Amino acid sequence: LHYSIAVIPGDGIGPEVMDEGLKVLKAIEESHGGVRFANDVMDWNCNYYLKHGKMMPDNGLDTLKDYDLILLGAVGAPGVPDHISVWELILPIRRAFQQYVNLRPVKLLKGLESPLRYKNHADLDFVVVRENTEGEYSNMGGRMHQGTPYELAVQNNVFTRYGTERILKYAYSLAEKRPKKRLTAATKSNGINHSMPFWDEIVKEVNQEHPGITTNLYHIDALAAYFITRPEEFDVVVASNLFGDILTDLGAAIVGGLGLAPSANINPERKFPSMFEPIHGSAPDIAGKGIANPIAQIWSLSMMMDHLDLPEISSVIMNAIEQVLVDGKVLTPDLGGNATTRELGDEIVRQIYQA
Amino acid sequence: LHYSIAVIPGDGIGPEVMDEGLKVLKAIEESHGGVRFANDVMDWNCNYYLKHGKMMPDNGLDTLKDYDLILLGAVGAPGVPDHISVWELILPIRRAFQQYVNLRPVKLLKGLESPLRYKNHADLDFVVVRENTEGEYSNMGGRMHQGTPYELAVQNNVFTRYGTERILKYAYSLAEKRPKKRLTAATKSNGINHSMPFWDEIVKEVNQEHPGITTNLYHIDALAAYFITRPEEFDVVVASNLFGDILTDLGAAIVGGLGLAPSANINPERKFPSMFEPIHGSAPDIAGKGIANPIAQIWSLSMMMDHLDLPEISSVIMNAIEQVLVDGKVLTPDLGGNATTRELGDEIVRQIYQA
Ligand SMILES: CC(C)[C@H](C(=O)O)[C@@H](O)C(=O)O
Ligand SMILES: CC(C)[C@H](C(=O)O)[C@@H](O)C(=O)O
Numbered sequence: 001l002h003y004s005i006a007v008i009p010g011d012g013i014g015p016e017v018m019d020e021g022l023k024v025l026k027a028i029e030e031s032h033g034g035v036r037f038a039n040d041v042m043d044w045n046c047n048y049y050l051k052h053g054k055m056m057p058d059n060g061l062d063t064l065k066d067y068d069l070i071l072l073g074a075v076g077a078p079g080v081p082d083h084i085s086v087w088e089l090i091l092p093i094r095r096a097f098q099q100y101v102n103l104r105p106v107k108l109l110k111g112l113e114s115p116l117r118y119k120n121h122a123d124l125d126f127v128v129v130r131e132n133t134e135g136e137y138s139n140m141g142g143r144m145h146q147g148t149p150y151e152l153a154v155q156n157n158v159f160t161r162y163g164t165e166r167i168l169k170y171a172y173s174l175a176e177k178r179p180k181k182r183l184t185a186a187t188k189s190n191g192i193n194h195s196m197p198f199w200d201e202i203v204k205e206v207n208q209e210h211p212g213i214t215t216n217l218y219h220i221d222a223l224a225a226y227f228i229t230r231p232e233e234f235d236v237v238v239a240s241n242l243f244g245d246i247l248t249d250l251g252a253a254i255v256g257g258l259g260l261a262p263s264a265n266i267n268p269e270r271k272f273p274s275m276f277e278p279i280h281g282s283a284p285d286i287a288g289k290g291i292a293n294p295i296a297q298i299w300s301l302s303m304m305m306d307h308l309d310l311p312e313i314s315s316v317i318m319n320a321i322e323q324v325l326v327d328g329k330v331l332t333p334d335l336g337g338n339a340t341t342r343e344l345g346d347e348i349v350r351q352i353y354q355a
Numbered sequence: 356l357h358y359s360i361a362v363i364p365g366d367g368i369g370p371e372v373m374d375e376g377l378k379v380l381k382a383i384e385e386s387h388g389g390v391r392f393a394n395d396v397m398d399w400n401c402n403y404y405l406k407h408g409k410m411m412p413d414n415g416l417d418t419l420k421d422y423d424l425i426l427l428g429a430v431g432a433p434g435v436p437d438h439i440s441v442w443e444l445i446l447p448i449r450r451a452f453q454q455y456v457n458l459r460p461v462k463l464l465k466g467l468e469s470p471l472r473y474k475n476h477a478d479l480d481f482v483v484v485r486e487n488t489e490g491e492y493s494n495m496g497g498r499m500h501q502g503t504p505y506e507l508a509v510q511n512n513v514f515t516r517y518g519t520e521r522i523l524k525y526a527y528s529l530a531e532k533r534p535k536k537r538l539t540a541a542t543k544s545n546g547i548n549h550s551m552p553f554w555d556e557i558v559k560e561v562n563q564e565h566p567g568i569t570t571n572l573y574h575i576d577a578l579a580a581y582f583i584t585r586p587e588e589f590d591v592v593v594a595s596n597l598f599g600d601i602l603t604d605l606g607a608a609i610v611g612g613l614g615l616a617p618s619a620n621i622n623p624e625r626k627f628p629s630m631f632e633p634i635h636g637s638a639p640d641i642a643g644k645g646i647a648n649p650i651a652q653i654w655s656l657s658m659m660m661d662h663l664d665l666p667e668i669s670s671v672i673m674n675a676i677e678q679v680l681v682d683g684k685v686l687t688p689d690l691g692g693n694a695t696t697r698e699l700g701d702e703i704v705r706q707i708y709q710a
Binding site for chain 2: 115188194220
């Protein structure tokens with residue numbers, strides 16, 4: 001089993017957590033004979049932008065296309081506007097490769113405590129399926145009357161039947177495989193009166209094909225509140241691009257923080273490479289200190305193994321992470337410890353070799 | 356001091372909590388000689404819609420214009436699509452009367468516990484200023500290619516300099532009056548690349564006029580997470596229509612639930628009536644049972660008194676609410692008790708007479 005991976009460490013803490021991710025891949029190769037990863041590291045980041053005026057070479061997407069997988073750290077630096085680093089690197093990859101599913105588990109790992117007073121491990125175990133190619137992140141819109149009191153900016157939300165159906169079908173088929181057989185769809189059709197009623201209609205249509213799945217449509221405001229008050233209700237939560245983005249950061253917060261939460265950008269048809277990344281950003285405030293939590297990046301590798309249909313290896317990685325958390329001796333500052341990124345990474349690697 | 360109030364109880368639990376609100380107003384009149392409220396009750400709700408094909412009479416807004424204040428319960432019923440009940444009643448009122456400020460306190464009342472394990476009263480005391488007339492709730496957009504696989508819906512986010520400046524100016528002047536002198540603005544300029552960078556620019560411009568205010572621009576995803584992990588940081592949070600909607604339901608969840616959270620729709624120039632309402636909806640699931648929590652509605656009256664520059668009366672109401680919560684004997688089911696809506700309302704009224 002040979003896989004080629006395009007590795008994009010990115011900016012800030014991206015390269016720091018990526019180092020630990022690459023060590024984990026090596027440990028997997030050495031301890032699980034037969035699987036091999038060929039990694040090529042791309043220096044596409046904000047430094048590259050400052051030098052070349054673009055985030056990646058003109059043939060960047062073409063280059064990536066030939067890899068089996070893409071592994072991303074985090075992108076963004078103080079000198080470069082966010083909408084450039086994101087719109088010239090992350091979003092083009094998600095779109096060009098039809099990674100229309102953004103899968104984000106919300107799961108309280110063993111050894112961790114939720115900040116929610118009355119919620120424990122059994123209450124916090126669901127997955128968010130986020131639409132990843134259209135909706136509120138449309139790139140369509142502009143400004144008028146600049147420099148006058150009448151200036152205005154318009155941004156279009158664009159929801160296609162094509163894009164909406166495929167994400168809902170994926171979410172429903174995932175719900176079929178889960179124990180609770182429950183799907184919750186985020187909407188805001190009371191306030192947003194064209195795109196969201198359209199979304200609701202398609203939810204109801206796709207629901208028809210899955211009569212065994214209990215479906216709830218909740219407005220995003222209420223749903224965000226329910227993440228706090230009744231997370232135990234959720235199994236598969238499906239949401240548009242923006243709503244999924246908000247819900248998954250919130251999801252990360254209720255299971256211990258952004259340093260832990262992984263993200264898989266999946267092309268389910270496997271026509272194009274899928275991309276794995278932490279949810280967190282490049283965190284300029286702690287970059288260079290060597291104290292970033294590498295778990296989100298390493299967990300994203302476990303999602304990668306699931307995508308490759310290597311569930312045993314996926315479990316080895318998750319067990320290693322959870323064992324380190326249960327031991328509680330080698331933790332980064334965000335988890336209340338004083339270990340470095342590298343020390344936490346080494347400890348996870350040690351657990352992998354022991355397994 | 357005579358004030359006229361247009362009372363719209365609405366649907367579901369709306370009329371139930373409104374009854375308690377009106378009892379509180381009466382108690383204020385009787386115990387605080389001099390202030391008088393003339394209430395006219397409007398039957399504009401989903402029943403009205405089912406009978407007349409509209410949520411209010413054609414001259415509804417004209418009728419309301421002559422009142423000093425509007426008091427709303429909640430609107431929405433299973434038989435009527437949400438986007439009708441909302442777009443034909445609540446949103447036209449907010450817009451026609453230039454109630455461009457939607458003020459929503461996030462404050463943990465005495466006697467209550469936060470669901471956040473490590474947060475207490477000192478950590479949870481800020482206010483969200485939500486833009487209330489434009490942005491993501493634009494009513495602009497539509498559909499194409501209905502009934503084909505190529506169907507799509509577009510919805511415009513419309514941000515004007517006029518609308519954005521006025522809400523930010525209000526938020527900054529509020530921050531000037533608050534102890535922490537801190538303003539947090541919600542954005543998503545990394546993903547939403549026209550309207551949100553425009554919003555950010557205006558935040559920075561208005562910030563220039565308020566050098567004493569510490570300003571943070573946080574992306575909405577991170578900000579939602581910070582409501583959980585570091586709410587103590589916040590003082591004034593300012594957000595667009597949609598982001599403010601999401602943040603305030605989340606805010607309600609971290610200070611004890613939607614049954615408590617009030618909302619003031621303010622026209623700061625006082626050219627038009629302002630409107631006071633609970634954040635919660637009509638809650639069809641518990642309507643008719645007489646167990647809805649009336650505190651959000653009653654708290655909204657305290658905000659109304661602040662708006663009328665009657666801070667002593669505002670405090671009397673808040674103290675009465677908090678006293679009942681501290682006593683903890685007469686609580687509705689959402690607060691862990693088994694009192695009815697009426698019993699809790701009576702108890703608050705009793706405290707007002709005692710004050
Ligand atoms: C009913 C709905 C449109 C409304 C809103 O989103 O404004 C409500 O959620 C609120 O917060 O007042
Ligand atoms: C960087 C940003 C545009 C991105 C997003 O919102 O998609 C990030 O927050 C994420 O969730 O992957």
